[in-house]
Amino acid sequence: MTNRVQVNKDFIKEALRDDALYTSLVLDKEYSGSLFKTDILELDPIAMYSTTDCSDKIFHIANSTLRYYVRMLEGYLEIYVEGRKKRLPYLSVFKIHMTLLAIERGETISDIQVKLSLKSIPQQNGGKAKGSKYNEETLDQLFSEFDRRQNVMMKTFTIQNTINLIEVELLRRRTGIADRQRQIEVIEEKIKNHRLNRKMDRQAANVLRKSLEQKKNTGFFSFFTKNNTEDTLDLEAEILVDERDIKADHIEVEFLEEINTIKQKISQIEEESLALEKRLKSETALLTNENKVLEQTMED
Numbered sequence: 001m002t003n004r005v006q007v008n009k010d011f012i013k014e015a016l017r018d019d020a021l022y023t024s025l026v027l028d029k030e031y032s033g034s035l036f037k038t039d040i041l042e043l044d045p046i047a048m049y050s051t052t053d054c055s056d057k058i059f060h061i062a063n064s065t066l067r068y069y070v071r072m073l074e075g076y077l078e079i080y081v082e083g084r085k086k087r088l089p090y091l092s093v094f095k096i097h098m099t100l101l102a103i104e105r106g107e108t109i110s111d112i113q114v115k116l117s118l119k120s121i122p123q124q125n126g127g128k129a130k131g132s133k134y135n136e137e138t139l140d141q142l143f144s145e146f147d148r149r150q151n152v153m154m155k156t157f158t159i160q161n162t163i164n165l166i167e168v169e170l171l172r173r174r175t176g177i178a179d180r181q182r183q184i185e186v187i188e189e190k191i192k193n194h195r196l197n198r199k200m201d202r203q204a205a206n207v208l209r210k211s212l213e214q215k216k217n218t219g220f221f222s223f224f225t226k227n228n229t230e231d232t233l234d235l236e237a238e239i240l241v242d243e244r245d246i247k248a249d250h251i252e253v254e255f256l257e258e259i260n261t262i263k264q265k266i267s268q269i270e271e272e273s274l275a276l277e278k279r280l281k282s283e284t285a286l287l288t289n290e291n292k293v294l295e296q297t298m299e300d
Helices: 002-015 020-027 051-058 063-072 090-104 109-115 136-213 229-239 250-299
Strands: 080-082 085-088
Touching (some): 020 136, 063 109, 136 250
Antiparallel strands (some): 080 085
């Protein structure tokens, strides 16, 4: 079944790559995710489907509604007539699926007909057919205008998608910078603890050395019992270690090199972010301009 889903998906992409309705749904961020529904892709691509199959088992809508859509989309759907029954191949079923998505997002069947360059089917009124208020030249102008609007809309969708991608990349880089800054803080804390341990080790060694020098006196730590303030200060000076006098050892050097590497990476990411921000500004200005063009076409 999984293989059928992929095969059907590949077939649809190839068969409908120039389809205006398919293209508009692919570019629509809200509805593109519903385009390739699993239950539609799992259908048998070789089978023929009746309108009842489509309305009751696949789309779960009234049969009269589905037959109305089929009638209004004649010339777009491939329909096989067997006696009084109409049967649809798999691709036509998928086209009905796209039509329902377009209607769900607010389009009318007339909008879809124009998008697909179909001529409306004349409606009957009191047994008399209404004449079309559009002649061939007017219809050509309408279709040409629709194509122009459609191109503007597609360009707008494309720019918006580009902006979304840039914003995602910017967020990823900002998160990366914050993560690396936290890494630096952790390493700096390690350096601080390492230097403190080295300082304590040196002071302990000084205590031991002084105690050995004083072993001729009464006790192991007898030098702490001196009453002479000057001697005590001298003793403390000999024992206590100034951290500024501790030179970096190989461990600290490795930590510092690691920090330097991280800082270089941060600088690289900041340069990339700056370039992305400039691109985002440019694309946003372009989108604003295209939206103005789109508004003008709608007013026209």
